[in-house]
Amino acid sequence: MVKPVSVYQIMKLMGNRFEFTVIAETEQLGKLAIDAAIEEVMRVESLLTTFSDFSQTNCINENAGIKPIKVEIEVLNLIERSIRISEITDGAFDITYGSIDKRLWNFDSKMTSLPDPQTALASVGLIDYRNVILDKRKSTVFLKNKGMRIGFGGIGKGYAADKAKVILQQMGIESGIVNAAGDLVTWGTQIGGHPWTVGIADPGQTDRPFSALKISDMAIATSGSYEKFVTIDGKRYSHTIDPKTGLPVSGVKSVSIICPSAELADALATPVIVMGVKIGLELINQIKQVACIVIDDNDKVFTSNNINVI
Secondary structure: OOOOEEEEEEEEEOOEEEEEEEEEOOHHHHHHHHHHHHHHHHHHHHHHOOOOOOOHHHHHHHOOOOOOEEOOHHHHHHHHHHHHHHHHOOOOOOHHHHHOOHHHOOOOOOOOOOOOHHHHHHHOOOOOHHHEEEEOOOOEEEEOOOOOOOOOOOOHHHHHHHHHHHHHHHOOOOEEEEEEOOEEEEEOOOOOOOOOEEEEEEOOEEEEEEEEEEOOOOEEEEEEOOOOEEEEOOEEEEOOEOOOOOOEOOOEEEEEEEEOOHHHHHHHHHHHHHHOHHHHHHHHOOOOOOEEEEEEOOOOEEEOOOOOOO
């Protein structure tokens, strides 16, 4: 009987570090499968990127307030699912987040005060998922107001990881991990039959985990302020901006979402930071097959009702 091998590859995709780990019959078969998964991520990136003049996303943005744009049904469906996440998070997740005026925010040593509430509110004036008009019959997307922009920064990496997993499984890979810069999806087991285990970063010491989770056949995404934040008048502010107020959020250092889909995990992680510990966990506890770990600014750990940290 052929002994399986573990094949690993790192690649910069979608502006981020993607890591592929597959258990294959041979190294050659593993590499072929990973190459196919990389091609799939590049295909997804070409649709969703805002850094290409020719992407469907940019075409939608350039025609905001002007006319609907015909897109691939795949893009339309992803936008539709994004709007659904916006609805269940009461706008804490918003695909039109690209409309924010970034000039207010640098989150470096020069940032010693917050803008006044009126200025902050004006900076998010164009953010409103309800102004994204979809026509499924014609497969078109229309942004109602000029200057509006959509972006897939809060959901795209997870979506790409899920799509890469599908390709790898079609190539005969029965066990593996796709890690899209911290948004990762797993299936099967390690060599020897042990479940895949992932560490949750310690916000105070990001080079080591504070706990571990067995997550075979599950996905996990972590969003946090432990790498980019400012402290003003003794209070810590995350680089995450509340789409409703235009002001940075505080109270939460890290959120990890565990569920079957990397896309959903990716999409829910940041809005829980915006919503805060209490409201965020109340939301997660209402969603089937979704679990959550939250670490607040005082390093206190909170979990959803169905979590099992080891």
